[in-house]
Amino acid sequence: MDRRTFFRKGLGASVIVGAAFAGKYQNLFAAPYEESDLPFDLVAVKGGEPDVMLKKGMEAFGGIGKFVKKGQKVVIKPNIGWDVTPERGGNTNPKLVAEIVRYCRTAGASEVYVFDHTCDNWQRCYKNSGIESAVKDSGGKIVPGHTEGYYHEISIPHGKSITSAKEHELLLSSDVFINVPVLKHHGGARLTITMKNMMGNVWDRGIWHRNDLHQCIADYATYRKPTLNIVDAYYVMKQNGPRGVSVEDVVTMKSLLISTDMVAIDTASAKLFGMDPADVRYIQIAADQKVGRMDLENLRIKRLNV
Amino acid sequence: MQWLKRIRIAVAIVFFLALTLLFLDFGNVIPIGIHGFFISTQLVPSFIRTLIVLSSASFGLFFVLVITVLFGRVYCSALCPLGILQDIVIRIAKRLNKRRRFKYKEQHYILHYSVFVLTGVFAFSGSVILLNLFEPFSNYGRILSNLVSPFVVVANNMLGYILGLFGFIFLFPIPILHINTGSVLASLGILALVTYLSYNHGRLFCNLLCPAGAFLGLLSRFSFFKIVIDKNNCKECGLCERVCKANCIKSSSMEIDFAACIGCFNCLAACPTVGMSYKGRWTKLSDTSKEADGGRRNVLKISVLPALGLLMPVIRIESTVGRIQNGFSENRQHPISPPGSLGVKRFSTLCTACHLCISSCPTQVLLPSFLEYGIAGVFQPKMNYDASYCNFDCALCSQVCPTGAILPLDVPSKKEVQIGKVQFVKDDCIVVTKKKDCGACSEHCPTKAVTMVPYEKKLMIPEINNEICVGCGACEHACPVRPSKAIYVSANQIHQKAKKPQSKKTEPSFDSSQEFPF
Numbered sequence: 023m024d025r026r027t028f029f030r031k032g033l034g035a036s037v038i039v040g041a042a043f044a045g046k047y048q049n050l051f052a053a054p055y056e057e058s059d060l061p062f063d064l065v066a067v068k069g070g071e072p073d074v075m076l077k078k079g080m081e082a083f084g085g086i087g088k089f090v091k092k093g094q095k096v097v098i099k100p101n102i103g104w105d106v107t108p109e110r111g112g113n114t115n116p117k118l119v120a121e122i123v124r125y126c127r128t129a130g131a132s133e134v135y136v137f138d139h140t141c142d143n144w145q146r147c148y149k150n151s152g153i154e155s156a157v158k159d160s161g162g163k164i165v166p167g168h169t170e171g172y173y174h175e176i177s178i179p180h181g182k183s184i185t186s187a188k189e190h191e192l193l194l195s196s197d198v199f200i201n202v203p204v205l206k207h208h209g210g211a212r213l214t215i216t217m218k219n220m221m222g223n224v225w226d227r228g229i230w231h232r233n234d235l236h237q238c239i240a241d242y243a244t245y246r247k248p249t250l251n252i253v254d255a256y257y258v259m260k261q262n263g264p265r266g267v268s269v270e271d272v273v274t275m276k277s278l279l280i281s282t283d284m285v286a287i288d289t290a291s292a293k294l295f296g297m298d299p300a301d302v303r304y305i306q307i308a309a310d311q312k313v314g315r316m317d318l319e320n321l322r323i324k325r326l327n328v
Numbered sequence: 329m330q331w332l333k334r335i336r337i338a339v340a341i342v343f344f345l346a347l348t349l350l351f352l353d354f355g356n357v358i359p360i361g362i363h364g365f366f367i368s369t370q371l372v373p374s375f376i377r378t379l380i381v382l383s384s385a386s387f388g389l390f391f392v393l394v395i396t397v398l399f400g401r402v403y404c405s406a407l408c409p410l411g412i413l414q415d416i417v418i419r420i421a422k423r424l425n426k427r428r429r430f431k432y433k434e435q436h437y438i439l440h441y442s443v444f445v446l447t448g449v450f451a452f453s454g455s456v457i458l459l460n461l462f463e464p465f466s467n468y469g470r471i472l473s474n475l476v477s478p479f480v481v482v483a484n485n486m487l488g489y490i491l492g493l494f495g496f497i498f499l500f501p502i503p504i505l506h507i508n509t510g511s512v513l514a515s516l517g518i519l520a521l522v523t524y525l526s527y528n529h530g531r532l533f534c535n536l537l538c539p540a541g542a543f544l545g546l547l548s549r550f551s552f553f554k555i556v557i558d559k560n561n562c563k564e565c566g567l568c569e570r571v572c573k574a575n576c577i578k579s580s581s582m583e584i585d586f587a588a589c590i591g592c593f594n595c596l597a598a599c600p601t602v603g604m605s606y607k608g609r610w611t612k613l614s615d616t617s618k619e620a621d622g623g624r625r626n627v628l629k630i631s632v633l634p635a636l637g638l639l640m641p642v643i644r645i646e647s648t649v650g651r652i653q654n655g656f657s658e659n660r661q662h663p664i665s666p667p668g669s670l671g672v673k674r675f676s677t678l679c680t681a682c683h684l685c686i687s688s689c690p691t692q693v694l695l696p697s698f699l700e701y702g703i704a705g706v707f708q709p710k711m712n713y714d715a716s717y718c719n720f721d722c723a724l725c726s727q728v729c730p731t732g733a734i735l736p737l738d739v740p741s742k743k744e745v746q747i748g749k750v751q752f753v754k755d756d757c758i759v760v761t762k763k764k765d766c767g768a769c770s771e772h773c774p775t776k777a778v779t780m781v782p783y784e785k786k787l788m789i790p791e792i793n794n795e796i797c798v799g800c801g802a803c804e805h806a807c808p809v810r811p812s813k814a815i816y817v818s819a820n821q822i823h824q825k826a827k828k829p830q831s832k833k834t835e836p837s838f839d840s841s842q843e844f845p846f
Contacts, residue, residue, distance in 0.1 A: 066846075069840035105719060105720070105721055142719060143690050168500075168501075168503070169501045169503055208767070208771070209767040209771055209780035210767020210768060210770065210771055210780065210788070211765065211767065227768075228768070228808035229808070231758065231766045231768045231806075232758060232766075232808040234764040234765075235765050236764075258836075262779075262831055265771065265773070267774070267829045267831050268831055270831040270832065270833050272834070273834055273835070273839075275839065276840040277844075290844075290846045293844075294838050294844065294845060295837060318846050323846070325843075
């Protein structure tokens, strides 16, 4: 769906938001759930290194070209929240991020940006996560998100707890948004996967924590729909998340999930983690708000082994 | 003789630039070793450090003492950043008024040594307030970190923004979180004083207030090399007196008050003949000028001054440690001193508030205090969890501290230092007041001294464990409750050892040989 058909379909309030940025920003505003022209709703791969699993998974979807067109500007949002090394499982696997950057370059993306609004000091997070050097080596640009100046006001028309947020300018100016969380335990939100990872898209997270965290996570997901979600479940932090205390918190699951549906991929990831998706309240709320589907049994899932 | 002056200027430029860059290096690019080298040459910090522990700084101190005994107060002109700053002001003054000339003046020895002795007595009895006010290195540091650094950051941010418009992304905006108005005003005051004095009176600060100048002046009376006027060759032109920033050359009587001489060698460069020389002691003194010795008599007079130290209790008011308002619990101990300082009181008696730790701190959690450590500890840094929190894997402040007020720690041992204890105000917590999940505190906690445990209706609530809390303030910083936070850190007056967090090895719920559970 290109931008013109997007507008022609007249998708209610999101168009109004879109119009506010028309001309300046290309857009990716969340549309209500719709039938996809992709062969699968969810692809799950296990048993290999991140790059090998990504290759198999993307092949199942028909290649990165389905999502990234020549000349497009891509923004990748991994989890780089913490000043910890890759084996601690606190951040997205740098090898995976590097490989996604390479795919986007191969597909002809004009620019590939990577950023996160980190929790710990951003420079230490970028460096010690290994993501900064991985991105640079694979031809992407890593951009900070540590000051309010990078963030611009957007409105969330379907939001219940929050109706606005300040979102990173890269998201507002890019054509493609690839959300690459790492699957982790989370003390407050229970689990952090795709929807929780998008909390790093915005500036003020305190407001979310003050006003029903689960509802806010789902509210934002009604507004921002990633072009593609890739869940890194290679090293999985099973306890003491989201920062973790030591490698003892981490198990090796060697898995990778890919989907355009955040609710479906979060539901599947929760099961992989060993938790009932219904216990993660924001997944249920998001499903109720038609962000995506929790009924995995009715979805077209491809399961692959490396 | 031009070459001595030229060497002095060359060395001064190197030290001035290096010491300046150390305070403006907000990206922490300069290696710790280089930090250590330049900082160790600073007299007062290295002196304090040597009193605490023998370290590489002691070599720096030894070096300064040796060069002073050999060559006089060359430290003041070549190594002291505040002295070099004054030379820059003097040079500008000279540019603005070409006819400006210096004249011999009686030195204010009584006042200078009074200040010196009082400073020493105060410092040894635990109040560094006078040292903080007059010590040149710390003053220079404060001028840079309070007055100059913010402008450099703004320039960086603007340049980064402009470059960003053209697609060059390598200068990143830096927030300014560590400004304390009192500290800025005080630094402005010192800068104004030093500028005024040097603009109008040359190196008067160094011979009136500076404790390092007083001490090195005493030492330089015994220097091996001294500048002397050779009566046989002197043409009595007075050029040397005109260029003497320390006002210590009396050309009419061909006398030099060498204790006040700051070793700039301008006189030697100005002398048109061979009327002046820089001679070792074996030179026959009969032919040369005798020292103006008014100073030595004054030194004797001031021996009663230590009695003034009795004034101490008046100034060393017990710090405001104890209670703090701001809506926090009454039990909150404040301020919190940085890890490595061993305790609030020890820190407060050893820190000369140079603010090098503040400008080095990557998370900007260190903030100049005002009266939190008491009047005696004015401008010493404290942890400020409103703006930021202490990075668990960083011990930079301890590695750059010049005086040893913060003793060096490696990262593993820093992780076991508990500078404060976490306190949880359950009644204010979001989970209790709004019956909603939050967990921001536990999320940020690096040791899981704050964990989430089951509460009513599937909710999770924080639970604290002070055995493993390091007091980093991550929980307090992240807590979304306003105006007063529901979780905060209360200072340990004496720092304690935190236990290492133990996590149980987890069992995988899934491994890649199984089928997907969906």
